[in-house]
Amino acid sequence: MRSILLLLSVVFMILAGCGNNASESENESSGGEKMKEKIAFETVEMQNAPKDIQATVQQKWLEKSTFTVPSDEDLYIIITRGEMPTGGYSVHIESIEKIDEELVVSYYYTDPKKDDMVTQAITKPIVIAKVDMTNARVNFKEIQKSAP
Template sequence: MYGKSVVAVVLGLQIGFSAFLSAEASAQDITASPPAPASLMVNGQLTHLVKEPILIQEKTYITAQDAARILQAEWVLDGKTGTLQIGDSRSLGFQWDTGKVAVNGEWQEQGEQAIVQGQDIYLPLRWIVEQAGHEIAWNEQEHQVQITTTLKEGGLTLMNTEQLSAEEQKFVESVKKTRGIHQQGDLFVIARGESPNPGYGLKVTATQWTWEQLIVYVKQTSPEPDRMYPQVITYPVIVAKAELPPYTTVVFLDADTKKELFAQEPNPQ
């Protein structure tokens, strides 16, 4: 099918605060509560925020860099304005000196402002998730904040491992440590291989149809300069299913070089 496919990805943040759902308090008073633990589950895999989230008047804020990683976005700075570019069709702008907030370039009267803490810019977690078109809720039983994202990536559907069958999950586990593109039927596992910290990752940046081919552009993200990362071995992967018309193939290209992903290149670590 040449139409857009819908992606449902659940990100369960293991942040121990039941006050998360109380989002009525004003963010203008920046008297911060003690920081919450900085670990979370992304697509069923434990990962870590680079910086601990902060609680301000019972609202949760995370750094712009961590927000970009969670939402598969780009964080772009221009003076005292930062823009969270989410795909090709959604952007959230923040002016921290004026407190103004923009959605898709239009300044909002009811936006939630960014907060400056030291050298870091923090963004309101619930607000950015909802403005990105996703859902966020507190799961009392699992003691998790859960984010359900809806993205459109052409004929490629990004999968949460919990959406897979037991056999498919077993396949993912068997190949995720091996750098390359692994296929089982319509299931694809794009694995970067062993990485020394969570700063290394993978993300789909675009898809493109040609006559008989679906082209998927994948970016290999790297640690930001001068930032400290937990020294935890990770295995970045993208798990996806491709819904293709007959006689159509899929190819994965490096988003930066436009060459075949992982083709004749050494492991970056």
């Protein structure tokens, strides 16, 4: 009976050891680091965007928002700032990166300086970026950019 228990203990330790080695090798192969890849994008002016994109943007550009709209074989990434009291306000996309299975859109806002000459009209700052169609989840990340 004692030899059977000893044999079962040895088998259990061997099996448990194999399981641990498999998960360790998976972690080592991934290195615990996320796969990052810069994604090329094209900035599109509102008047040059497809009509379906223009229609969607016109419904949302009065408020601050981030969203995506698929159109044909492209995905449009849109960031609106909402209505601003004058010119000089803008939105910029710093980068789009694929990190594992998601796209991370890093963007920032700029405001006019106190002494800047600006248009005295209500403006609606917006940026539209076009990327190849993807099923990846899109996350928006506002970053702080220091003034030059």
